Amino acid sequence: MRSDFASADDLAETMNGIGRRARAAGRKLALASAETKDVALRAIAERLRADRVVILRENARDVAAAKAAGQSQALIDRLTLDAGRLAAIADAVEKIGALADPVGRQVAAFERPNGLLIERIAVPLGVVGVIFESRPNVTADAGALCLKAGNAAILRAGSDSHRSAMAIAESMRAGLEATGLPADAIQIVPTKDRAAVGAMLAGLDGCIDVIVPRGGRGLVERVHAEARVPVFAHLDGICHVYVAAAADLDMARTILLNSKMRRTGVCGATETLLVDRACAGTHLAPLVAALLEAGCAVRGDAAVQAVDGRVTAATEADWRTEYLDAIISVRVVDGLEAAIEHIETYGSHHTDAIVTEDGDEAVRFLAEVDSAIVVHNASTQFADGGEFGFGAEIGIATGRMHARGPVGVEQLTTFKYRVHGSGQTRP
Amino acid sequence: MRSDFASADDLAETMNGIGRRARAAGRKLALASAETKDVALRAIAERLRADRVVILRENARDVAAAKAAGQSQALIDRLTLDAGRLAAIADAVEKIGALADPVGRQVAAFERPNGLLIERIAVPLGVVGVIFESRPNVTADAGALCLKAGNAAILRAGSDSHRSAMAIAESMRAGLEATGLPADAIQIVPTKDRAAVGAMLAGLDGCIDVIVPRGGRGLVERVHAEARVPVFAHLDGICHVYVAAAADLDMARTILLNSKMRRTGVCGATETLLVDRACAGTHLAPLVAALLEAGCAVRGDAAVQAVDGRVTAATEADWRTEYLDAIISVRVVDGLEAAIEHIETYGSHHTDAIVTEDGDEAVRFLAEVDSAIVVHNASTQFADGGEFGFGAEIGIATGRMHARGPVGVEQLTTFKYRVHGSGQTRP
CATH class of the missing domain: 3.40.605.10 (Aldehyde Dehydrogenase; Chain A, domain 1)
Structure with missing residues (x-):
């Protein structure tokens, strides 16, 4: 110019x-x-x-x-x-x-x-x-x-x-x-x-x-x-919902759909669903079906592809991608530690949620996930200054200094x- | 190397x-x-x-x-x-x-x-x-x-x-x-x-x-x-003591000597004394004499040089200098606003003190001086994590983000x- x-x-x-x-x-x-x-x-x-x-x-x-x-x-x-x-x-x-x-x-x-x-x-x-x-x-x-x-x-x-x-x-x-x-x-x-x-x-x-x-x-x-x-500032909002073995399926479905699909273009929108292998048999298929029926493309690992033919294969890059669109990556993990490890490896320290009725597990997730906002049994789309009661926000920060979150x-x-x-x- | x-x-x-x-x-x-x-x-x-x-x-x-x-x-x-x-x-x-x-x-x-x-x-x-x-x-x-x-x-x-x-x-x-x-x-x-x-x-x-x-x-x-x-971090500790018209002379002398001479090499040591013109007639000469008797070299403006032949001329550079030594610069100013203006122009936003019995003036000084630590009727050498009750400090910060002061x-x-x-x- x-x-x-x-x-x-x-x-x-x-x-x-x-x-x-x-x-x-x-x-x-x-x-x-x-x-x-x-x-x-x-x-x-x-x-x-x-x-x-x-x-x-x-x-x-x-x-x-x-x-x-x-x-x-x-x-x-x-x-x-x-x-x-x-x-x-x-x-x-x-x-x-x-x-x-x-x-x-x-x-x-x-x-x-x-x-x-x-x-x-x-x-x-x-x-x-x-x-x-x-x-x-x-x-x-x-x-x-x-x-x-x-x-x-x-x-x-x-x-x-x-x-x-x-x-x-x-x-x-x-x-x-x-x-x-x-x-x-x-x-x-x-x-x-x-x-x-x-x-x-x-x-x-x-x-x-x-x-x-x-x-x-x-x-x-x-x-x-x-x-x-x-x-x-925040560079990415790669937000996760982790559905633990002790999750109520109806609550998990409601929170997941809201976290992903309420608005797909906001930084608090979920990009990856993690499901505990211990409840995959009961919870994975209904969650994937709900996403697909809501118009969300699903990319998954082998276990996720196995439950629904419409799921395409997730690559390593998917775990690091903020789609900001009606696309989600889904992975089955071996319990809480593996979920936290996934989030710490691929996440962006913005907002991550666990759905579980097990209070001890929730406490561990909230303590060990190193993100600006950690959530138990609620949508990741609450990551917003207005929703926090701040009235308004100038942005959301994922750095560690001075301001974090809204x-x-x-x-x-x-x-x-x-x-x-x-x-x-x-x- | x-x-x-x-x-x-x-x-x-x-x-x-x-x-x-x-x-x-x-x-x-x-x-x-x-x-x-x-x-x-x-x-x-x-x-x-x-x-x-x-x-x-x-x-x-x-x-x-x-x-x-x-x-x-x-x-x-x-x-x-x-x-x-x-x-x-x-x-x-x-x-x-x-x-x-x-x-x-x-x-x-x-x-x-x-x-x-x-x-x-x-x-x-x-x-x-x-x-x-x-x-x-x-x-x-x-x-x-x-x-x-x-x-x-x-x-x-x-x-x-x-x-x-x-x-x-x-x-x-x-x-x-x-x-x-x-x-x-x-x-x-x-x-x-x-x-x-x-x-x-x-x-x-x-x-x-x-x-x-x-x-x-x-x-x-x-x-x-x-x-x-x-x-x-802090780059400089150009700390000031401002002796206002309503200062108790004995308190001003005690605080000044401690602020300057307790230890001259610490960042909370005072480097510049400002005296309100309204009390210069009574307060300036005794304060300068006390400094000189304590072994402190005094560099002053014309008004300060006039009260004691041992005072040398302060240059513009003196107001910006952290001596970390038994040297002080002294200036007579026209009241509170001029004192604040001097501190904002030449100071380093570390620690600045006012000595006064006038509560309103103290409130204004503490509000308007934009330093990490502002002090009323006490020594600038309290700028220290231990003295603040923090137990210990890793340093003193004069930046504005996250940590300020000890x-x-x-x-x-x-x-x-x-x-x-x-x-x-x-x-």
């Missing part, structure tokens, strides 16, 4: 300027009261509704350009806004405003023998960089979540959604200003130049504290490979220690 | 093997009970005492080599063990064993309207890479802290302390094995080749979850520049979500 800048230095200076303004805005936002932030979020929601003509016009330009460029129907669906979708975006912003303020919470407190009172207090992370692709709603969702947690946001829209994102961000900045908060708390990178992403991944000279990629595997892979700052407003904060003394010195 | 390996591939294979063994050991350690870990730590302490002849002999070889290489007396002091120091190392390991187990804590729990019970449970981080320089005690301290938190440790000793570290690690591995835990939970990188550090900073193919550098500024700078995995065993854990259902599916 042609650069919007005369030189790489110009781009760097523009991006670093965005970083410095975000840091300054973040410092002010960190001190804003819960009430001020909530007033701002309501003002932003109102502004998004009031500006609908402009936003939908800019979105229509994005959609026309995407069509002219021959983009896929799926991308155009993700990109397209209408009055209903825009109203839902504004409502979501208002709901984020109504969440409990995550900033200022006393996370811990302890008094020392010398009388020092030490508090651990939640404070904003600082500046969050969000890199996304075609969904224009990310601008509003991510901007609102960052604002609620007292963080400045630097948003980089995919080139397809650039005009829509700019229009939404303008409404949000107007809402911030109307409330007396710095407009630069929400900034859109004003260029489609891909080097801007590189600048963000390098951290904008210390002015970005964490990067959140929102998009497909290619984006997340690039972010993981290049980021010099922490990242909240990343809601609470995970967008860090902490500081406040030490209250009365003249104490250290001996 | 000459490489111990025939080729770069050999080094990579050796290092990746260490990583894989650490990951496997970490998985076992994560499931060890609190009691087993504590028995192991006691066994390690006993083994360190029993093996003192071997450890002191290997240390003597390190010391002799360092002397022959013309290393500084300061380095040789840090490197040298004797019976007393080794006994203290063993005692410290035993004390870490006596801490509360940080693993398995229920950090949060909530029941959803659909009956799902969701718990957030502390689990080990996984594998911790520790890169250190000449202090042999780091092997035991860091290894024991990682073990207590259920983490495997990969330790890379500086070339000066390599033999001492290997000997200490051997005793620790024997203690692990005697308890039935995997010896590979504590591994020393068996080469002085500097490329091994590079391999660790790259994360050993996904087998290191966090890096902790323990050493001088050069090491920490290299780690920050090259690490592809999260880092717990990094104790609790900060060496992350969390997972355990979801308990009774057949729930997502609508």
Whole structure:
């Protein structure tokens, strides 16, 4: 793509300027009261509704350009806004405003023998960089979540959604200003130049504290490979349902169908079914039949192929594949340890479930499977910030640091220690 | 330095093997009970005492080599063990064993309207890479802290302390094995080749979850520049004491002298004194005199130079300098906002203190200074895991992610979500 800048230095200076303004805005936002932030979020929601003509016009330009460029129907669906979708975006912003303020919470407190009172207090992370692709709603969702947690946001829209994102961000900045908060708390990178992403991944000279990629595997892979700052993300959601010998068959069938087929394209959708050999005789055929009848293609090992002629052979690659489609891999395993070993070998540490009436076995599964979310007797599709009661999420993280699982407003904060003394010195 | 390996591939294979063994050991350690870990730590302490002849002999070889290489007396002091120091190392390991187990804590729990019970449970981080320089005690301290938190440790000793570290690690591995835990939970990188550090900073193919550098500024700078995995560290400890107009002069003097002079070489030592212009007339001269009388060189702005002829001129560079010595920079500022602005401009987000009897001013300082530790009416030298009641620390972090301030065993854990259902599916 042609650069919007005369030189790489110009781009760097523009991006670093965005970083410095975000840091300054973040410092002010960190001190804003819960009430001020909530007033701002309501003002932003109102502004998004009031500006609908402009936003939908800019979105229509994005959609026309995407069509002219021959983009896929799926991308155009993700990109397209209408009055209903825009109203839902504004409502979501208002709901984020109504969440409990995550900033200022006393996370811990302890008094020392010398009388020092030490508090651990939640404070904003600082500046969050969000890199996304075609969904224009990310601008509003991510901007609102960052604002609620007292963080400045630097948003980089995919080139397809650039005009829509700019229009939404303008409404949000107007809402911030109307409330007396710095407009630069929400900034859109004003260029489609891909080097801007590189600048963000390098951290904008210390002015970005964490990067959140929102998009497909290619984006997340690039972010993981290049980021010099922490990242909240998941690369794959290779989620498992393990049906143990002590599983209730009806419950197993219901949970499996929901885990796989409720929506196949979400990261919490199950991709592999593991069945304990001890119950394969009774449970395997009905589970496979239920999947096939629900329209799911089944790829299985020899034992699974033996129960139904419609099952095709699973290869080694299948165990490592996130289909995001109506396809499942199925394997018969020799009990709990083999199931855990399979999940640890092939899984992606996202969400894994066991179905069993045996409480001890459930305890072991929940302890030994090293995933962000481990589930007993429920669907893997509960892997979602809304379902966890977080109100909304900026993404789901499978890394181990700071945030794991759904990343809601609470995970967008860090902490500081406040030490209250009365003249104490250290001996 | 000459490489111990025939080729770069050999080094990579050796290092990746260490990583894989650490990951496997970490998985076992994560499931060890609190009691087993504590028995192991006691066994390690006993083994360190029993093996003192071997450890002191290997240390003597390190010391002799360092002397022959013309290393500084300061380095040789840090490197040298004797019976007393080794006994203290063993005692410290035993004390870490006596801490509360940080693993398995229920950090949060909530029941959803659909009956799902969701718990957030502390689990080990996984594998911790520790890169250190000449202090042999780091092997035991860091290894024991990682073990207590259920983490495997990969330790890379500086070339000066390599033999001492290997000997200490051997005793620790024997203690692990005697308890039935995997010896590979504590591994020393068996080469002085500097490329091994590079391999660790790259994360050993996904087998290191966090890096902790323990050493001088050069090491920490290299780690920050090259690490592809999260880092717990602080680069500088440019700590401030701000004496506000409402400060009690006696308290200010006592806190200042302790903050600066108790030990000048620690990261929590104060490097800059800020005095509110409103009390400079009464407070500045006695504070400067106290510093000078305590043997501290004072570099000041014009106002500070005016109160005592022994004060030399502070340059712009002084405000950015961590002296780690009996030197202090002193500046008169126009009140709280100017003090905060100075700290945000020149500080390192480590530890900063205000001395004042004005509660409102203290609240503002603690809220607005964006440092890991903010202190009211106490010494900055309390910035220490032991003083915070954490028992011990693996380091002090000034980054914003995951751990901030003293990094104790609790900060060496992350969390997972355990979801308990009774057949729930997502609508």
